[in-house]
Amino acid sequence: MTRPLLHRVLPRTLLARNIALLIALVMLSQVCSLAVLLHYVQRPRVERAAAVFATYVTTLDNLLQTTPPAARNALTARLDARGEVPGNADAQPPPSLLRAYRTYQRKVFLTSLRKHLPADMEARWQTEGGQRLWIRMHAPAVVPGADAPGTGGLATPYWIALPIPEDAQGNGLDAAIILSLGLAALAALTGYAIQLHLNRPLRELTRAASRLSAGETPAPLPTDGPVEIAAVSSAFNQMTHALQQAEATRALMLAGISHDIRTPLTKLRLSMAMAMPENSDSSFVVAAESYLDQIETILQQFMDYAGSGEREPAEPGDLNALIERLAGDFAGLGHEFELSLARLPVVAYRPVSMLRLLMNLMQNAIVYGGSGLAVRSWATDDAVYLAVGDRGKGLSAQELEQLKAPFQRGRNARAHSGGTGLGLAIVERIARLHGGRVEFHARDGGGLEVWVVLPREGS
Structure with missing residues (x-):
């Protein structure tokens, strides 16, 4: 359960996975660095600032209490003393996801400040209309505007606004965080460039393969x-060299086999012809020559499957012209194919191999289908299609797929001798050599149609 989910979540390419891992590691390191900075550097700094500020507030409160009334009233007026704290001053700073580090520092500052101030000296943080800290001072003081009989004011505890220390606002972290994010982006870009450099030889290896x-x-x-x-x-490179040597050895071995087998077959034909007296029964010779023809056909099929045209260069050409030429050859032998050829783009193909592919399909249609012989072609935006059909007995999808494997013969081929089961295997191999594939489809009205799908140029 976990592994399939992980496969679906992870990117498919190695480059994307490495970049995702690099970004995750950089982000984790930045988060850890920020946590260490806030807890072990900024927090002690803010707590010290709160302690110093608390000492300053306590000293100011004591000074105001000992100041003569006239001077105290003038001083509290300059400090904007009020009987009630403004409504936008909060006991705790409002949370902000975008400025979470500032909220954290303000909370630490207020908590530490309240520890160092007397319990009846409250502190409120004002964020709107300027950053100010409101402190509830002790009496006596006359706050203008309050009701007090005969005084024009009220001698009661009052609030004064004081500027907030820089250490409590967290402004110094902006540059550090921006610099940290810049370094993280630089690290990610550097990792991306390194990964691209490593992926280049892998792409070359893929193209070479x-x-x-x-x-x-x-x-x-x-x-x-x-x-x-x-x-x-x-x-x-060593594997490629070994494959080239193996290919050369195979070509030499195939040439030797072809020569060593066909030479005694030719001699056997000649000996049989010379050994038979005139006016004798020639049924034995006809049967023997038929068997020799089967042996040569089987040998040629083995040679075709082993060769498959790998060394033949591809050339641009008209596939319809090749089909028409083959159809004309079969018509001369008494096998008429109905042609339905659409206009095709020029496709690069190996002429001899493609001729062998079409010939095998058309021969199979004649031998195993017998009637309804047809060849058609058409093109789409990304592929060219060649289809050879007949009206023979249909096979199941599983049987059709099995026919692509070497030495496999369908149940409709059991009555025909001389085959090796390599015909469709040769077709499949040549189609793959051209970057294409072979498909089997049932024809409307009965019978089978074999499609050869070839990619268009640039697709």
Whole structure:
């Protein structure tokens, strides 16, 4: 349960995963650094500022109590003394998610200040209309505007506004946080650049592997990068060289097999023809030659499957022209194919291999279908389609997929001898060599249609 969920959450590419991990680590380090800064640096600093401010307030309160009334009244008037605290002054600073660090420091300051002040000296924080700290001072003082018979004021505890120390406002952290975020962004960009540098040889390796799987010979990969990447590139180069040697050995072996088997077959045909006297029964010769033809057909199918045209270069051409030529050849042998060919874009293909692919499909339609022979073509925005159909007995989807594997023959092929089960395997291999695929579809009205889907240029 946890692993599938993790696979769905994590990005699919290694680059995105590394960048996400780097950003997460940078953010975690920034959060930890900020927590350490607030708790072990700023908090003691704010608490010291609160203690000093409390000493200042207590001294001012004592001084006002001992000051002569006339001078005290003038001084409290200059301090904007009030009988009631303003409505926008709060006992605790209002919380703010965007300024959480300032809220934290103000809360620490007020808590520490109340510890150092007498219990009856309250403190309120005003945020609107300027940052001020209201302190409830002791009597006596005459607050103008209050009702007091014969005095024009009220001798009662009063509130005065004092400026807030810089250490309690947290203004000094703005630059530090901005600098920290800038360094975090720089670290993320640096990690992104490093990851791109590491991904470049991986992309080159991917392209080289794709070319190798398509039958091409990629250029050797550079081995001057980091040690780990250089080791992978070197191993890939060695593998490519080993595959080239194996391919050369296979080609030599196939040529030898073809020569060594076909030579005695030819001699056997000649010996049989020379050994039979004139006017003798030739049924044995006909049967023997039929078996020899089957042996050569099987041998050719093995050669075709082993070769598959990897070394043949692709050339741009008209697939419809190739289909029309093959259909004309089969028509000369008495097998008419109904053609429905749409206008196709120019596609790069291997001529001999594509000829072999279409020939195998059309021969299969003749042998196993017999009637309703048809070839059609069409194109979409991203692919070119070639379809060869017949009206033979249909097969299940599972049987059709199994026919793509070598040496597999459908149940409708059991009555036909001389095959090896490599026909559709050759078709599948050639289609994949061109970056395409083979699909099986039931025809409307009965029968089977084999689609060869080839990618368009640039798709």
